[in-house]
Amino acid sequence: MSESNPQQVRPQDSEAEDLPVAAEVFAAAQRLTGKVQRTPILTCRALNAATGAEIFLKSEHLQKVGAFKARGAANAVALLPEGTQRVATHSSGNHGAALAWAAAEQGIACSVVMPENAPAAKRAAVAAYGADIVLCEPTLAAREGTLAELVAETGAHVVPPFDDRRVIAGQGTVAQEIIGQCRELGFTPDLIVAPVGGGGLLAGVGLAVSALAPDIKVLGAEPAGADDAQRSFRSGERVTEQTPVTIADGLRTTLGARNFSVIRNTVNDIVTVSEDDIRQALALLWTRTKQLVEPSAAVSLAAVLAHPARFRGKRVALVLTGGNMDLETVGELLV
Amino acid sequence: MSESNPQQVRPQDSEAEDLPVAAEVFAAAQRLTGKVQRTPILTCRALNAATGAEIFLKSEHLQKVGAFKARGAANAVALLPEGTQRVATHSSGNHGAALAWAAAEQGIACSVVMPENAPAAKRAAVAAYGADIVLCEPTLAAREGTLAELVAETGAHVVPPFDDRRVIAGQGTVAQEIIGQCRELGFTPDLIVAPVGGGGLLAGVGLAVSALAPDIKVLGAEPAGADDAQRSFRSGERVTEQTPVTIADGLRTTLGARNFSVIRNTVNDIVTVSEDDIRQALALLWTRTKQLVEPSAAVSLAAVLAHPARFRGKRVALVLTGGNMDLETVGELLV
Numbered sequence: 001m002s003e004s005n006p007q008q009v010r011p012q013d014s015e016a017e018d019l020p021v022a023a024e025v026f027a028a029a030q031r032l033t034g035k036v037q038r039t040p041i042l043t044c045r046a047l048n049a050a051t052g053a054e055i056f057l058k059s060e061h062l063q064k065v066g067a068f069k070a071r072g073a074a075n076a077v078a079l080l081p082e083g084t085q086r087v088a089t090h091s092s093g094n095h096g097a098a099l100a101w102a103a104a105e106q107g108i109a110c111s112v113v114m115p116e117n118a119p120a121a122k123r124a125a126v127a128a129y130g131a132d133i134v135l136c137e138p139t140l141a142a143r144e145g146t147l148a149e150l151v152a153e154t155g156a157h158v159v160p161p162f163d164d165r166r167v168i169a170g171q172g173t174v175a176q177e178i179i180g181q182c183r184e185l186g187f188t189p190d191l192i193v194a195p196v197g198g199g200g201l202l203a204g205v206g207l208a209v210s211a212l213a214p215d216i217k218v219l220g221a222e223p224a225g226a227d228d229a230q231r232s233f234r235s236g237e238r239v240t241e242q243t244p245v246t247i248a249d250g251l252r253t254t255l256g257a258r259n260f261s262v263i264r265n266t267v268n269d270i271v272t273v274s275e276d277d278i279r280q281a282l283a284l285l286w287t288r289t290k291q292l293v294e295p296s297a298a299v300s301l302a303a304v305l306a307h308p309a310r311f312r313g314k315r316v317a318l319v320l321t322g323g324n325m326d327l328e329t330v331g332e333l334l335v
Numbered sequence: 336m337s338e339s340n341p342q343q344v345r346p347q348d349s350e351a352e353d354l355p356v357a358a359e360v361f362a363a364a365q366r367l368t369g370k371v372q373r374t375p376i377l378t379c380r381a382l383n384a385a386t387g388a389e390i391f392l393k394s395e396h397l398q399k400v401g402a403f404k405a406r407g408a409a410n411a412v413a414l415l416p417e418g419t420q421r422v423a424t425h426s427s428g429n430h431g432a433a434l435a436w437a438a439a440e441q442g443i444a445c446s447v448v449m450p451e452n453a454p455a456a457k458r459a460a461v462a463a464y465g466a467d468i469v470l471c472e473p474t475l476a477a478r479e480g481t482l483a484e485l486v487a488e489t490g491a492h493v494v495p496p497f498d499d500r501r502v503i504a505g506q507g508t509v510a511q512e513i514i515g516q517c518r519e520l521g522f523t524p525d526l527i528v529a530p531v532g533g534g535g536l537l538a539g540v541g542l543a544v545s546a547l548a549p550d551i552k553v554l555g556a557e558p559a560g561a562d563d564a565q566r567s568f569r570s571g572e573r574v575t576e577q578t579p580v581t582i583a584d585g586l587r588t589t590l591g592a593r594n595f596s597v598i599r600n601t602v603n604d605i606v607t608v609s610e611d612d613i614r615q616a617l618a619l620l621w622t623r624t625k626q627l628v629e630p631s632a633a634v635s636l637a638a639v640l641a642h643p644a645r646f647r648g649k650r651v652a653l654v655l656t657g658g659n660m661d662l663e664t665v666g667e668l669l670v
Contacts, residue, residue, distance in 0.1 A: 287662065
């Protein structure tokens with residue numbers, strides 16, 4: 001990147017200099033062809049009627065391992081240093097399962113540090129892909145400490161869940177597909193909305209769109225009860241601590257350093273939604289599209305319901321991020 | 336039909352002489368093009384692994400009104416006698432909503448007699464399509480009596496839920512689509528499995544397959560706790576009474592007269608499944624395909640799980656019949 005490039009990223013954090021560029025998304029898309037699903041774009045007249053917009057659902061709950069996380073994990077594993085024999089991460093959610101799956105596909109060993117209170121279903125998924133699970137106390141310090149010990153012992157290569165250029169580039173392939181699939185249908189969407197937690201997906205989407213179709217607006221959607229990304233975006237200073245309160249369990253993490261830098265430069269805005277908005281969106285998706293998405297996935301539709309004036313009459317692509325949830329909780333998540 | 340035709344149907348019941356023929360399915364398919372969805376066929380590697388078969392899911396939960404019933408209702412409404420101003424039926428399930436929808440599409444009034452204990456969600460769906468709801472006591476006698484009164488008062492034309500040649504022909508279009516879609520994918524399925532309640536779907540599927548691709552085996556799948564169709568099929572005498580005990584609420588009705596006659600002549604066998612088989616199939620569909628289907632829809636996959644030797648190594652198309660259910664019950668339906 002040259003000094004004169006207006007897209008140049010001005011890092012705040014020292015790690016943030018190691019930033020992905022759009023070409024890495026395009027390379028990831030080629031690399032992942034045939035390894036991950038080109039998930040379908042679904043439409044539903046009832047959603048159009050409920051929102052006054054034309055809604056296109058990019059269905060990453062139908063992705064390998066049931067979440068877009070398969071993209072970033074598969075890209076990172078494909079780009080491992082020569083001779084890597086084991087990867088590792090800490091995760092209570094979809095990234096652990098995604099890394100376990102991606103490693104198994106390449107015949108590489110995988111360890112996942114999981115908090116003792118991680119849902120049994122999540123542990124079962126990681127175990128089913130053949131990874132070793134190392135349990136620890138449910139604090140960030142314990143997770144990081146346990147992972148560091150494991151790396152010291154085994155020499156495992158760490159693949160972080162979002163603050164990693166290979167992961168961001170992998171997640172960005174979602175947007176490249178959306179643009180291509182909409183083009184096949186004969187149009188360009190006006191907006192793409194993606195939920196934001198650690199920011200791997202949103203940064204990747206921003207990166208891809210700014211290079212491929214800069215007229216498309218990219219919006220992040222975030223629970224008001226975990227609004228660090230919006231506060232970071234609006235203040236220009238990355239918020240690194242919060243006490244999240246949201247049913248969208250995939251979005252409770254705080255924004256990564258690289259993610260923040262990329263998002264500042266490529267995303268148009270971040271909007272927040274209430275828990276009621278999320279529940280209403282979730283109920284609409286379940287009852288009208290019959291797609292069993294997880295609460296975090298409903299946050300992009302919640303943004304359209306909560307901010308109708310921004311979307312009315314527009315063609316809006318929403319990323320449905322995943323479909324992994326404890327089905328016992330469906331009843332209590334209903335409006 | 337001539338005496339020498341081996342496919343000739345030998346009616347048991349007097350009404351059974353008024354039987355649909357395959358040409359009526361083909362005419363229905365033309366008539367319904369653009370009015371109902373050509374629903375997708377979904378595949379899922381986890382289901383293939385769980386069954387040892389190659390599974391193709393005909394996704395009628397993504398049909399208009401969320402169930403295959405839209406096909407039969409739309410076909411019946413399209414074939415109404417000239418000048419019909421109102422249709423009517425009694426229904427506690429998907430047929431009421433389907434008829435309400437089909438009538439509204441044609442600008443025809445609709446009355447649906449519903450038992451007082453019908454789920455609120457089902458009443459809301461019928462009302463949302465603009466039909467008049469007439470409540471009655473939850474007995475078959477009260478339902479039929481109330482419908483007869485309504486017809487006497489309003490002159491409404493009755494569209495029965497399954498024992499009707501227009502309805503059977505409409506439901507049969509599912510099979511014509513399955514055969515066409517599989518052909519586009521380069522193969523012919525070995526078997527098609529469809530759940531059987533009143534028998535509208537199974538009779539329609541049998542009719543279409545026997546004319547279009549008689550090498551495909553057609554199997555009915557039925558809860559053991561509502562096995563009137565299997566008993567009828569095996570004894571040759573239609574069972575007209577049973578006390579159904581099954582979570583598959585769409586399959587609690589007994590087989591219709593016309594349906595029985597067509598099924599005897601065109602279907603290869605009817606297999607039963609336990610309630611545990613249904614729950615296991617439902618959990619697999621929810622967790623692995625992320626498709627929110629109703630319990631009745633899982634009965635075809637349950638048949639494959641319960642009778643593996645019949646399906647191993649085969650290409651099997653399963654009809655997922657619908658996706659309308661009370662989401663509050665998801666937790667209690669889990670295995």
